[in-house]
Amino acid sequence: MSRSRYTQRHCCQYQWSTLELLPETRAFQGSIFQKHHGFSTSASDGASAGADEEKGTIPVTFVSKDGEEIPIQVPIGMSMLEAAHENDIELEGACEGSLACSTCHVIVMDMEYYNKLEDPADEENDMLDLAFGLTETSRLGCQIVASPELDGIRLAIPAATRNFSVDGYVPKPH
Amino acid sequence: MAIFGARRVLWRSFSTISSHPLRVCIVGSGPAGFYTAEKILKTHQGSQVDIIDRLPTPYGLVRSGVAPDHPETKNVINQFSRVAQNGRCSFLGNVALGYSISLVELRELYHVVVLAYGAESDRVVGIPGEDLKGVHSAREFVWWYNGHPYGRNLDPDLKNTDTAVILGQGNVALDVARILLRPTSELAITDIASHALTALEQSSIRKVYLVGRRGPVQAACTAKELREVLGIKDLYIHIKETDLKITPADEEEMKNSRIHRRIYELLSKAATAGPSQPSSGQRELHFVFFRQPDRFLESYDKKGYVSGMHLEKTTLKGIGSGKQIAIGVVPNVKGRILSDNSGDPTSIENGLYVCGWLKRGPTGIIATNLYCAEETVASLSEDLELGVLASTTRLPKLGRDGLLQILDNRNVRVVPFSAWERIDKEEKRLGSLRNKPREKLTSWEELLKVAGSE
Numbered sequence: 001m002s003r004s005r006y007t008q009r010h011c012c013q014y015q016w017s018t019l020e021l022l023p024e025t026r027a028f029q030g031s032i033f034q035k036h037h038g039f040s041t042s043a044s045d046g047a048s049a050g051a052d053e054e055k056g057t058i059p060v061t062f063v064s065k066d067g068e069e070i071p072i073q074v075p076i077g078m079s080m081l082e083a084a085h086e087n088d089i090e091l092e093g094a095c096e097g098s099l100a101c102s103t104c105h106v107i108v109m110d111m112e113y114y115n116k117l118e119d120p121a122d123e124e125n126d127m128l129d130l131a132f133g134l135t136e137t138s139r140l141g142c143q144i145v146a147s148p149e150l151d152g153i154r155l156a157i158p159a160a161t162r163n164f165s166v167d168g169y170v171p172k173p174h
Numbered sequence: 175m176a177i178f179g180a181r182r183v184l185w186r187s188f189s190t191i192s193s194h195p196l197r198v199c200i201v202g203s204g205p206a207g208f209y210t211a212e213k214i215l216k217t218h219q220g221s222q223v224d225i226i227d228r229l230p231t232p233y234g235l236v237r238s239g240v241a242p243d244h245p246e247t248k249n250v251i252n253q254f255s256r257v258a259q260n261g262r263c264s265f266l267g268n269v270a271l272g273y274s275i276s277l278v279e280l281r282e283l284y285h286v287v288v289l290a291y292g293a294e295s296d297r298v299v300g301i302p303g304e305d306l307k308g309v310h311s312a313r314e315f316v317w318w319y320n321g322h323p324y325g326r327n328l329d330p331d332l333k334n335t336d337t338a339v340i341l342g343q344g345n346v347a348l349d350v351a352r353i354l355l356r357p358t359s360e361l362a363i364t365d366i367a368s369h370a371l372t373a374l375e376q377s378s379i380r381k382v383y384l385v386g387r388r389g390p391v392q393a394a395c396t397a398k399e400l401r402e403v404l405g406i407k408d409l410y411i412h413i414k415e416t417d418l419k420i421t422p423a424d425e426e427e428m429k430n431s432r433i434h435r436r437i438y439e440l441l442s443k444a445a446t447a448g449p450s451q452p453s454s455g456q457r458e459l460h461f462v463f464f465r466q467p468d469r470f471l472e473s474y475d476k477k478g479y480v481s482g483m484h485l486e487k488t489t490l491k492g493i494g495s496g497k498q499i500a501i502g503v504v505p506n507v508k509g510r511i512l513s514d515n516s517g518d519p520t521s522i523e524n525g526l527y528v529c530g531w532l533k534r535g536p537t538g539i540i541a542t543n544l545y546c547a548e549e550t551v552a553s554l555s556e557d558l559e560l561g562v563l564a565s566t567t568r569l570p571k572l573g574r575d576g577l578l579q580i581l582d583n584r585n586v587r588v589v590p591f592s593a594w595e596r597i598d599k600e601e602k603r604l605g606s607l608r609n610k611p612r613e614k615l616t617s618w619e620e621l622l623k624v625a626g627s628e
Contacts, residue, residue, distance in 0.1 A: 094253065094541060098246035100398075103541045126398035129433045130539060 058146050062089050063109065063156040074146040080106060080155060081141040091157055097142035099123045102131040104141035109154040111137060116149050133158040196221040196558070197573035199284040201271050202291035203227040204234020205540045206530020208254040209547035210288050215260055217555055223263045224284075224574050228270035229323065230589040230621045231597060232258065234292060236540065238322040241349040242364035243356065245611065250540060258591045264574055266581075267589035268622065274586045275577065283576045285566050286525050286554060289504065289511070293531035299341075303470025306480040307331075312346045319353055319374075321367030321614035323621065331479075332377035339483060341467055343386035344394035348403045351382045355406055355457050365605065365612045381458045387466040387488050390417060390441040391424040397436050404444050409459055410452035413445035417463040423490070464488050503535050504528045509550030510557070525566050527554055593625035600624045 057073040062084060064070060074083040081104045084091035092103035105128070108114040114137040120128065124143050131138060141155070196218050200207045203225045211223045231237060233251055240247045258265045271277060271291070280287050296311040298304070308331060317325025332338075338354055340347045353361070358375045386393060390413070393400075404411055418441065420428075428435040441461065452458050465485040473481035505512040506528050513521040529550040530543050538546075557563050572579075581588055589597075597615060604613035615621050 092541075092544060094250040094544075095246050096249040096252065098249060100244065100246035100249070101539075101541055103544060122401065123398065125436070126396065126401065129397055129436060130541070132541075132545060134432070 056148075058148060058151040058153075060146065060150070061152075061154045062087075062091075062106075063154060064090060065157050065159045076146050076148065078146050079142050080104075080144040080146070083146065084141060089157075091141055093142065099127055099140070099142070102127045102129075102140065105131040105134075105138060105158060106141045106144070106155040107133075107135050107158055108137040108139060108144075109156050113150060113153045114139075117144060131158075194285075194567065194570040196286065196567065197284045197571045198223045198286045198288065199280050199573075199577070200225045200288045200290055201227075201280075202234060202289070202530065202532075203232040203254075203265060203267075204290065204292060204530065205236060205250065205254075205543040206290035206292075206532075206546060207234070207288075208232075208257055209543050210290060210529045210550060211263055212253075212257045213547050213551040214554070215257065215262055217551060218558075221262060222573055224266060224577065225258070225263065226266045226269040226271070226275075226577075228268070228273075228291075230267040230594065230618070230625055232265050232267060232591075232594055238320045238325075239316055240320075241316075241353065242320065242361065242366035243352065244349075245364070247540070255591075265591040265594065266577070267594060267625075268587055269581060274581060274584065279580065280577075281525060283572050283580075284525075285563065285571050286527065288527045288529055288550065288554075289532055290529045291532055293503065293536045299467060301467055301469050303472060303480060303483075306470050306472055307478055308480040309470055312342070312350060315350055316346065319366055319370035321365075321370075321616040323616055323618050326367070326369060326616045330373070332373055332379050334378070336378050336380045337383070338379050338381070339383045339385060341385050342394070343384050343461070345396060345399045347384055348395050348399045351384055351459060352403050352406065354379050354382055355403075355409060355459060357407060363609050363611075365610055365614060367614055367616055368608075369616070380455075381460065383460045383462055385462045385465050385467070385485065387464070388490055389424065389463045390461070391420060391427055391434050391438050392490075393434075393437050393441065395437065396433060397440060400437060400440050403459065404440065406457075406459075408456060410456045411444050411448055412452075412458060412460045413441055414461075414463070415445055417461075418442050418445055421490075464490075504532050506533055507553075509533060509546075509553045524557075525563055587622055587626070589622070589625045597621055597624050 057075050060072055060074045060080065060083065062070045062072065070087070070089055072083060072087045072089070074080070078086075079097060081091060081093045081097055083089075084104075085093065091106070093101075094103045095101040097104075108117070117139060120139065120143065124140055127140055128134060128138055131140075135158075138158075144150070144153075144155075196214075198211075198214055198221060200211055200223060207225050207227075211225055214221055214223055225232070227234075233254060236248055236251055236254075257263055269275060271280070277287070294313065296313055303309070310328070310330060314325055314328055315330065318328040318330065319325075332354075340350050353366075353370075353374070354377070358371065361371055361374060418438075420438075424438075428438060462485075464487055466488050468484040468486045470480045471482040471484060473479045505515050507522070509527050509529060511523045511526040511528050512518070513523055527550050529547050531537070533550070534542075534546060558567065578588065598612075601612040601614055604615075605611050607613070615624060
């Protein structure tokens, strides 16, 4: 079921999430991204992993919306969004890691790990503004990149909140 | 949590135990439609989902609403196309509810029908001069630059004046401002419709006013978009410093809302950052707060055309919720459509659901539909489990085959997903000739011709 959703993941995605997005390159990003899509869909999935086995992995635990704990191994350098998808974990990624949505919103469960992360850039904060169920230790999954010091980090996937509106607006039925 | 897990298992087994596969028709192929389809396919194994759209092209506002210079926002299309390519899902374009097929017929053919066709009608402002030429709704203007087949003939006059006024300060207002003010060399490499690019290259618009009824603390835009428009190359920004004065009510609002706090900070920084006067020939963006339109003024020389407008000052009173009244919303309870407006929960229309703007009004972002679809599908799943839909689900339904038969009898040229892929490929090919990601086909004839070709 969810497996079929992700069999065509774009192989170079996690490399792109670490690419620094300068404002003036944003306009070109779409065309660059699409060229990469063409590349990755023609390459076989076998060529996709890309992660260096020599570099090693860190253990990461995802906690699903239902409270289910899912421990996985994440290669150093891979984003948490990519790692979730590689492991069929239900984390949305509508904009595919390009800082244009908030659907990969995760909650870092331990303050100690949250503080190890670099402060979010303006672009990430802009997207976090729109995240549902935002908390003090919220981050975007596509912006958390596995590194040795994040060994054992626990990330919760927030449950949807009842009020869907960005600004708290509740529509009146007509 | 354990109980929830058990219920989920129950829903899945219900669909497989039932001898008749659940057949669902979703009307509308935008984010609401696709997120709903994805959720149903995942939650109900063996279900068959058909998505119909009146356009030959799928994806709704992702294709026709998201601005051309926001390509990353459109990446979600990749996820939606994977849903369409699922063996249990079919996209059927060029099929219009109420024209090609009726709702009654759909409810006969399918166990469940989900309406997800958006909220299109323009809001009438209700002031004199609203019908003068040159006064446009954002819907038609955005359709125009995004190459929607209904928008290609708009022909807005960008050559006879240097000033444009935009009423509203939300993200769509900023989109329009940006398209009018951005250097066209930057727009030329996006998927903007070529008729719009040509018009903008010849445009004499140099000053854009963004007019809001309330203050900077209440501005409806979000940080990314505001930052982007403030960062346009060589653009003079004007914000009246007196408009930035905050009341205790504003303080309270900013304390409770991270978004509003950051927007206010961006606006106040922009007010004081730049030079106090524009340099000669420089493009200008003016934020006007606490003003609302009173009437549009007709031109003396060109009868029937707008030449100006009259604004009146507003004052804000109190903090209330529900600042807008949603129009064009179908009465519903958590996605279950009601027969009438009374809100009476016993007047539920069995097997008829709603998702997206048609359910919530024209609000939110693309991701909002993700949660909206979850709620609607949860209602559907609950109804299936509790046997509420038993009267229909115990019978087989013709579903896709039945629909295609009727459409064929009526000579409707259905555009299946594979035909959209032909359109997609051709648009990308044409785009590559001009250094654009795609060159949109904007006429119905062209679209159907390419869809139908081998």
